[in-house]
Amino acid sequence: MPRLFVPSAVISGDRLTLPAGEAHHATRVLRLREGDEVRVFDGGGREWSGALSMTPPPAVVALREVDAIAEPSVRVTLALALVKGDQMDTAVRDATMLGVAALQPIVTDHVTVPPRAWQSGAALERWRRVAIASAKQCGRAVVPEIAPVRAFADVISASTDTSSAPFMCVEPAAGAALLAMGSAAANRPAAAIIYVGPEGGWSPAEIARARDTGATLISLGPRTLRAESVPAVALTAIWTAWGW
Amino acid sequence: MPRLFVPSAVISGDRLTLPAGEAHHATRVLRLREGDEVRVFDGGGREWSGALSMTPPPAVVALREVDAIAEPSVRVTLALALVKGDQMDTAVRDATMLGVAALQPIVTDHVTVPPRAWQSGAALERWRRVAIASAKQCGRAVVPEIAPVRAFADVISASTDTSSAPFMCVEPAAGAALLAMGSAAANRPAAAIIYVGPEGGWSPAEIARARDTGATLISLGPRTLRAESVPAVALTAIWTAWGW
Numbered sequence: 001m002p003r004l005f006v007p008s009a010v011i012s013g014d015r016l017t018l019p020a021g022e023a024h025h026a027t028r029v030l031r032l033r034e035g036d037e038v039r040v041f042d043g044g045g046r047e048w049s050g051a052l053s054m055t056p057p058p059a060v061v062a063l064r065e066v067d068a069i070a071e072p073s074v075r076v077t078l079a080l081a082l083v084k085g086d087q088m089d090t091a092v093r094d095a096t097m098l099g100v101a102a103l104q105p106i107v108t109d110h111v112t113v114p115p116r117a118w119q120s121g122a123a124l125e126r127w128r129r130v131a132i133a134s135a136k137q138c139g140r141a142v143v144p145e146i147a148p149v150r151a152f153a154d155v156i157s158a159s160t161d162t163s164s165a166p167f168m169c170v171e172p173a174a175g176a177a178l179l180a181m182g183s184a185a186a187n188r189p190a191a192a193i194i195y196v197g198p199e200g201g202w203s204p205a206e207i208a209r210a211r212d213t214g215a216t217l218i219s220l221g222p223r224t225l226r227a228e229s230v231p232a233v234a235l236t237a238i239w240t241a242w243g244w
Numbered sequence: 245m246p247r248l249f250v251p252s253a254v255i256s257g258d259r260l261t262l263p264a265g266e267a268h269h270a271t272r273v274l275r276l277r278e279g280d281e282v283r284v285f286d287g288g289g290r291e292w293s294g295a296l297s298m299t300p301p302p303a304v305v306a307l308r309e310v311d312a313i314a315e316p317s318v319r320v321t322l323a324l325a326l327v328k329g330d331q332m333d334t335a336v337r338d339a340t341m342l343g344v345a346a347l348q349p350i351v352t353d354h355v356t357v358p359p360r361a362w363q364s365g366a367a368l369e370r371w372r373r374v375a376i377a378s379a380k381q382c383g384r385a386v387v388p389e390i391a392p393v394r395a396f397a398d399v400i401s402a403s404t405d406t407s408s409a410p411f412m413c414v415e416p417a418a419g420a421a422l423l424a425m426g427s428a429a430a431n432r433p434a435a436a437i438i439y440v441g442p443e444g445g446w447s448p449a450e451i452a453r454a455r456d457t458g459a460t461l462i463s464l465g466p467r468t469l470r471a472e473s474v475p476a477v478a479l480t481a482i483w484t485a486w487g488w
Binding site for chain 1: 313337338341342343381382383384416464465466467468469470473476477480481483484485488
C-alpha cells in the first residue's frame with residue numbers, strides 16, 4: 001500500500017488535504033490515480049487510510065484513522081559519528097527502519113568528513129529526506145527526529161542530565177564485553193542513547209569519557225564491521241535483547 | 245594491518261610464496277612496500293603474520309602462524325533469494341562479516357532477477373570476490389563457501405537430510421512470532437540454515453513448504469526491512485540469541 005507523508009495534516013470531516021509536493025509525488029512518482037487506496041502518516045505516530053482524490057485541491061477522502069505499527073518499547077537515540085555521504089544515507093535509512101526515536105549526528109576525534117560537507121545544513125535536510133523515505137517504505141508512522149550535527153563531547157555532557165541510559169559501541173580490539181543479552185534484557189531502560197563511532201573508531205580519550213559518564217561499552221562480535229553497517233547491527237542486537 | 249588471501253598456501257620454512265595476483269594486489273592496490281608487516285589467511289581458518297618480500301618470487305617472510313578470529317559457535321548457512329546486483333553484493337558482504345559458514349543463493353517464486361543475470365556463472369565468481377574482500381576487511385580467516393544458484397524447492401528438500409536446523413525469515417504480515425530470544429538461546433543447534441526471501445517475500449506455498457519441513461518461522465520486528473538488509477538483521481538477531 002503506497003504511503004504518503006503529511007506532517008501537518010489538515011483534516012476536515014473525512015477529508016485530508018494533500019500538500020502540493022505530496023500530491024505531485026503521489027501522481028508523478030508513485031503513478032497513483034483518482035480513487036486509488038493510500039495510507040497517510042504524520043511522522044508523529046498517526047496513520048490514516050483513504051482514497052486519493054485529485055479534484056483540486058488534491059486530498060485523501062473517505063478517511064479513517066488506522067492503527068500505526070507499534071513503536072519499540074525503548075526510546076532509542078542514535079548518536080552517530082559522521083561517515084561519508086552515501087554511508088551516512090545507509091545508516092539513516094537503517095536506523096529509521098530499525099526504530100530509532102531520534103538521530104544525533106556527531107563529530108568525533110576520528111571523523112574524517114570535512115566540515116564543509118555538513119556545515120551548510122544541506123546534509124541535515126538530505127538526512128531528513130532519507131528518514132522520511134525510509135519511514136514510507138518500512139511502514140513506520142514515526143519519522144525519527146534528526147538533530148543538527150554536534151560535537152561528541154557536548155552530546156555526552158548533555159546526556160548525563162537526561163534519563164537515557166548510555167551505550168557505546170566499540171571495536172573488538174577495545175576489549176569490551178559483548179552485549180550480554182541476559183543482563184541487558186533484565187536492565188531494559190525506558191530510554192537509551194547509543195553511541196556509534198566513525199570508520200576509524202573512538203579515540204582512547206572518548207572511550208574514557210564514555211566510561212566516566214557511566215556508559216556501558218558493547219562490542220558487536222569479534223569481527224570488524226563496516227561503519228555504515230554498525231547502526232543496523234547495534235539496533236538489532238538491542239531489540240533482540242530488549243524486545244522489538 | 246593489511247590482510248592477503250592465499251587459499252592454497254605454499255610454505256617453505258618461514259616463507260610463504262605469494263601468488264602473482266595477490267603480490268600485485270599488495271603492491272599496486274594496498275601500496276605496500278618491501279618489509280611491510282602483513283597478515284595472510286587461507287580462507288579455511290588459518291592465519292599468519294610476516295613481512296612482505298618483493299624479491300622474486302614475492303613472498304611473506306619471517307612467517308609465524310597467529311590465532312585467527314574465532315568462528316561463531318553455530319555453523320550457519322544463509323539460503324538467500326536472489327536480489328538485484330548491488331543489493332546482492334551488500335548481502336554477501338554483510339553475511340561474510342557476520343560470520344556465515346556458507347551461502348546458498350536461491351531462486352524463489354517471487355525472485356525477479358532474470359536467469360541471464362546469474363546463469364553464466366559470472367555472478368557466482370563476483371559474489372566469491374565480494375566474500376573474499378569482505379573477509380579481508382572484517383578480519384575473518386574463513387571465507388564462506390558460496391554454492392551455485394539452486395531452486396528453493398531443491399534446497400529445502402535436501403536440507404531435510406542434513407542436521408541443520410531450518411529457520412525462515414518472514415514478513416511481518418505473515419504473522420509469525422518474533423524470534424523468541426529465550427527459547428532460541430535454549431535451543432541452540434550445532435548448525436542452522438536460514439532462509440531469506442526476495443523483495444517480494446515468500447509465496448504462501450513456500451511458507452507452507454517450510455512449515456512442513458519443520459522450519460521455525462521468524463519475523464524480524466514489525467517493520468518491513470529492505471531485502472538487502474535482512475541478512476545483517478537476521479544474523480545479528482541470531483548471534484545475539486545464540487552467542488557470537
